[in-house]
Amino acid sequence: MIHAVRHEYHLDRPFLVQYGIWLQHAAHFDFGRSIRTQDPVWSDISSRLGLSLFLGIYATVITVLIGVPLGVLAAVRQRRLVDRVVVALSVVGVSTPAFASGVAFLYLFAVRFGWFPVFGAGSGVVGRIYHLALPAVALALTAMALVLKLTRAAVIGALEQDYIVFARARGLSERAVLVAYALRNAAIPIVTAAGAVLGALIAGAVLVEVAFTLPGVGSLLVESVEAKDVPMVQGLTVTIAVVIVIVNLLTDLAYLALDPRMRFGVGAA
Amino acid sequence: MSTDGAAVIVAPTRVGRRRSARLSIPIVLALLFLAAVVVLALVGSAVAPVNPKTQNLDATQLNPGSHFWFGTDTLGRDIFSRVLVGSRTAMLGPIIVALGAMLIGNTFGLMAGYRGGATDTVVMRAVDLMYALPPLLIAIVVGGIVGGGYWAAVAILVVLFSPYDARLIRGATLEQRDRPYVEAARTLGLPTRRIMLRHVWPNLLPLVVANTFLNFAFALVTLAGLSFIGIGVPPGTPDWGQMLADSRTLIFTNPWAALAPGGALVLTAVSMNLLGDWLYEHLSDRGRLR
Numbered sequence: 001m002i003h004a005v006r007h008e009y010h011l012d013r014p015f016l017v018q019y020g021i022w023l024q025h026a027a028h029f030d031f032g033r034s035i036r037t038q039d040p041v042w043s044d045i046s047s048r049l050g051l052s053l054f055l056g057i058y059a060t061v062i063t064v065l066i067g068v069p070l071g072v073l074a075a076v077r078q079r080r081l082v083d084r085v086v087v088a089l090s091v092v093g094v095s096t097p098a099f100a101s102g103v104a105f106l107y108l109f110a111v112r113f114g115w116f117p118v119f120g121a122g123s124g125v126v127g128r129i130y131h132l133a134l135p136a137v138a139l140a141l142t143a144m145a146l147v148l149k150l151t152r153a154a155v156i157g158a159l160e161q162d163y164i165v166f167a168r169a170r171g172l173s174e175r176a177v178l179v180a181y182a183l184r185n186a187a188i189p190i191v192t193a194a195g196a197v198l199g200a201l202i203a204g205a206v207l208v209e210v211a212f213t214l215p216g217v218g219s220l221l222v223e224s225v226e227a228k229d230v231p232m233v234q235g236l237t238v239t240i241a242v243v244i245v246i247v248n249l250l251t252d253l254a255y256l257a258l259d260p261r262m263r264f265g266v267g268a269a
Numbered sequence: 270m271s272t273d274g275a276a277v278i279v280a281p282t283r284v285g286r287r288r289s290a291r292l293s294i295p296i297v298l299a300l301l302f303l304a305a306v307v308v309l310a311l312v313g314s315a316v317a318p319v320n321p322k323t324q325n326l327d328a329t330q331l332n333p334g335s336h337f338w339f340g341t342d343t344l345g346r347d348i349f350s351r352v353l354v355g356s357r358t359a360m361l362g363p364i365i366v367a368l369g370a371m372l373i374g375n376t377f378g379l380m381a382g383y384r385g386g387a388t389d390t391v392v393m394r395a396v397d398l399m400y401a402l403p404p405l406l407i408a409i410v411v412g413g414i415v416g417g418g419y420w421a422a423v424a425i426l427v428v429l430f431s432p433y434d435a436r437l438i439r440g441a442t443l444e445q446r447d448r449p450y451v452e453a454a455r456t457l458g459l460p461t462r463r464i465m466l467r468h469v470w471p472n473l474l475p476l477v478v479a480n481t482f483l484n485f486a487f488a489l490v491t492l493a494g495l496s497f498i499g500i501g502v503p504p505g506t507p508d509w510g511q512m513l514a515d516s517r518t519l520i521f522t523n524p525w526a527a528l529a530p531g532g533a534l535v536l537t538a539v540s541m542n543l544l545g546d547w548l549y550e551h552l553s554d555r556g557r558l559r
Contacts, residue, residue, distance in 0.1 A: 088295075091546070095538035097490045099497045100531040103513055107520040107528065203405035203494070210498050211517065221406075222498045225413030233410060240406065 009231075022234070031235035036227040041235035045217065049239070052209070052216035055132055055139065056201055062140040063147055063197065068190070070144075071151025072183060078156060086148065093145025098204035102138035102211035109134060135212045139204045143197045150193045154186035161185070187258050194251040202240065296547050299540035306537055309353050310360035319347035321354040321507040333525050340523040342516055351507040352529050358496075358508045359489060359537060362423045366488035367481045369427035374434020375477060379465050381435065382442025393439065396432040404429040405491055412500045419502045422495050426488055437480060441473045475552030482545030486538045493534050509534045 006012045009032070010021050025032065031041035074086040110118045116134050158164065159182050167177045206218035213219070217236060224232040255262050292300075309316065324346055333340045340348055381392035408425045415421065445451060446469070454464045470477075495501040496510030504511070509530040516526035 091542050092535070092539055095486060095490065095542050096535045097494050097497075097538075099494060099510075100513060100535055103517055103520065103527045103531055106517075107524045111520050111524070199403045203403050203491075206406065206409065207494050207497060210514075221409065222413075225409055226499060228414060230414065233414060237410060244401075244403075 026235075026238060031238070032231040034224070034229055034232045036224065036229040036232065041232050044220065044232065045235055045239055048215055048217050048220050051214060052205060052218060053243075054128060055136060055208070055214070055216060056205060058129070058132055058136040059139040059143065059201060059205075062136055063143045063201075066140070067144040067147030068151050068183075071148040072155050072178065074148070074152045075155035075159065075182075076178065083152075087152070090145040090148045093141050093148070096141060097207065098138050098142060099207040099211040101141050102135060102208050105134045105138050106212070132214075135208045135214060138211070139201065139208045142204055143200045146193065146197055146200060147190065150190055151186065154189040155182050157189075158182040158185045184258070188255070191251060191254050191258060194254075195248065198244065198247050202244070293547075295543055299543045302536060302540045303544070306356045306533075307360060309356040313354045313356055316353060319350045321346060321350040322505065323347075333523070340525050342512075342519060342523075342526050348512075348516075348523075348526050348529055351512055352509070352533050354507040355509045355512060355530060355533065356537075358419070358502055358506065359493070359534065362419065362426075362492045363485045363488035365423050366426045366430055366492070367485040370430035370434050370484055370488075371477060371481050373427065373431040375438050375470070375473075377431070378435040378438025379442055379470060382439040383446055383461070383465050383469060385446075389439070392435065396435050399429065399432040400436075402429065405494055408491070408495055409498065409500060412495065418500075419492075419496075422492060422501050426491060430484055430488065434480060434484070437476065438473060441476050442469060445469050445472055475548070479545050479549035479552060482541050482548060486541035486545065489534070489538050489541065 003012075010018050013021070022032070029042045031045075033039065034041050034044055037044060070086050070089075074083040077083045106118065110116045117131050164177060164181055167181050168174075172180075205216070206221060208214070209216040209218035210222055217239065221233070221236045221240075223229075224236065314321070342348060342351075377392050377396075381389040404426060407429060408422055411425055412418075412422045417424075451464060451468060454468050459468075492501060493508075493510030493513075496508045497514045499511075499514065502508040502511055512530040513527055513534075516523075516530070519526045
């Protein structure tokens with residue numbers, strides 16, 4: 001019996017051989033069977049990946065849609081009341097872990113006011129958006145505070161440049177100056193910070209999924225770690241690493257879209 | 270901790286010329302709150318009205334009242350006392366993480382920045398590698414699989430936080446390295462170690478102090494997160510993160526059981542962040558005036 005289990009998990013082979021076997025299988029999305037559920041690891045992960053990706057993209061959209069405009073607002077009204085309030089909010093946002101804000105949101109908006117469901121992930125796109133609103137906002141909070149701070153600093157930096165003075169001298173509207181000149185140039189440092197934001201989002205997603213009892217990849221990681229389900233944890237680690245690599249690649253591509261100077265051939269021509 | 274902070278804040282008033290260390294109201298509040306948390310961390314178990322571990326199964330899930338100020342949890346333990354005593358794990362771990370990361374990060378940062386060359390390459394590539402790892406996830410996986418509880422989690426965070434410090438200190442050291450005073454010290458034939466520690470490092474202190482406060486806040490939040498998902502402090506320990514996890518289901522009956530530890534956690538982190546930002550602004554301002 002023991003021998004059979006040892007053999008199944010290749011524990012009777014040398015360490016490096018074990019790793020080789022694992023790599024070979026992993027390349028075919030075969031991460032072995034979960035010790036806890038006995039299901040193939042990849043089928044468990046893929047069935048939960050959708051929810052986590054949805055949550056992550058949802059939170060990213062909230063982060064960008066709220067964080068960037070607030071940052072610009074604070075930069076334009078620098079050292080005025082609006083700026084102070086926004087900066088104060090960002091300090092609170094950075095200091096509030098997603099699970100604490102999550103539980104507070106649950107109490108306020110789900111239990112006290114009853115505007116949102118207490119648990120469940122919803123079905124259909126609209127149902128998902130409605131059911132995941134609280135977790136997504138809780139998750140977005142920290143990232144939003146980071147984006148806000150960076151946007152504010154980048155826009156303040158951009159507004160000091162000569163081309164802004166020149167654009168104003170040409171009689172362009174303040175809105176055109178802000179969007180076409182300040183924000184466009186501020187976009188580069190903002191995108192550079194995407195890595196830090198991504199880290200905050202992924203770590204936060206684990207906590208938020210646990211806080212809202214959502215069946216996503218993050219809660220699966222926590223359950224598997226608690227059960228010391230090594231094949232599952234390995235599979236999850238690889239999956240999360242792949243997501244990180246893909247997002248970083250997209251970030252690099254975003255540079256090319258934002259800044260023509262970085263495109264190949266343009267500089268040479 | 271609080272005396273350290275106070276000593277540093279007094280310094281600019283003595284030295285500062287143009288902008289003195291004007292304490293704004295939020296900073297005063299943050300200092301007072303942190304002082305209270307530090308005191309509670311030291312004497313919390315003596316002050317707490319009820320033993321935080323005593324279970325009272327006749328009085329579970331009570332609402333806040335005159336005896337139990339924040340009510341009780343599912344096992345009838347007093348939330349107020351547990352929040353007070355919880356300040357201990359909330360202070361102890363993050364202090365060790367912040368100071369440990371400072372020590373390791375400063376050592377490697379100074380060496381990489383000052384010596385340059387191969388040392389710099391080796392240290393910075395190691396830093397790059399660790400930069401790519403999200404600390405919380407690594408702590409979950411390593412802490413969960415290897416076990417070891419709270420202190421293992423603290424040790425893991427020390428290691429994962431140091432690259433951030435190393436990178437920061439290296440940058441600041443590079444800036445100092447070619448200044449005349451360093452050159453003078455070198456001409457006098459002082460040993461490299463002495464120049465790094467006694468001449469360069471004191472000039473980086475504002476940065477180091479401010480960054481340690483910010484690290485503290487981040488460590489507090491991360492450790493609480495680990496306790497929240499059940500990795501970290503052993504079950505039953507009064508710890509803010511764990512209390513939040515235990516009381517998550519109580520939001521229908523006694524929401525205070527979840528809101529009180531969450532509030533304490535957020536207020537402590539906000540105070541630390543405010544103080545860190547404030548120190549950074551004022552101390553680095555002084556540096557620029559020189």
